[in-house]
Amino acid sequence: MSHKHRPPRDRRGVAAVEFAVVAPVLLTIMFAMIQLNRSYEAQNLLETAAREGARFASMDRDGMLTDGQTANGKLAEDVKTFLESNGLPREGITVEVKDADDPSLDFDIADPDNDLRLFEVRVSVDYSDISYMSVGADSDYAMSASVYFRNGRATISD
Structure with missing residues (x-):
């Protein structure tokens, strides 16, 4: 039995079609992975900023405040500066x-009556402010930590 040798089919353009499909x-x-990475990075930055801002309250603040600046104001400015230096938009x-006992109340970290009391630092930014892609108003939400x-x-020891 002899096999007839068939001529090869014309396969020009197959790779281009496969590429167009894939x-x-x-x-x-790829873009979803980039966006997901950005979201995780922003969440980690928010958590770090909240922790570092709160740590400021445990420090001796003598000489750290400028004229007219409150301790809470310095905490907020330091957090915003940290986040801005890591690529998050300051204005958002x-x-x-x-x-901590009543989260509806503001907490003054400089008030001596608040010494040794628990407080909460909340940091948030809208997802649309950190996203590389446009986000519709109905899909936007606040990322927070x-x-x-x-x-x-604690006083700094010499």
Whole structure:
């Protein structure tokens, strides 16, 4: 039995068609991974900023405040500066210092009556402010982090 030798089929353009089918899927996955990484990075930055802002309350603040600046104001400015230096837009950042017992009340970390009391630092930014892609108003939400801390100032030892 003899096999007839068939001529090869014309396969020009097959790779281009396969690429045209696969490329959109690969690009979508790539952009989704980039966006997901940005979200995780922003969340980690918010958590770090909240922790470092709260840590400020445990420090001896003598000589750290400028004229007319409050301790809460310095805490908020330091948090915003940290986040801005890491690529988050300063104007979209919200920093709140709240009483741990009653979160509806603001907490003054400089008030001596608040020494050794727990407080909460909340830091938030809208997802649309950190996203590389446009986010519709109906899909936007606030990314936030908070930390509870004790308002106990430790003096720096020599």
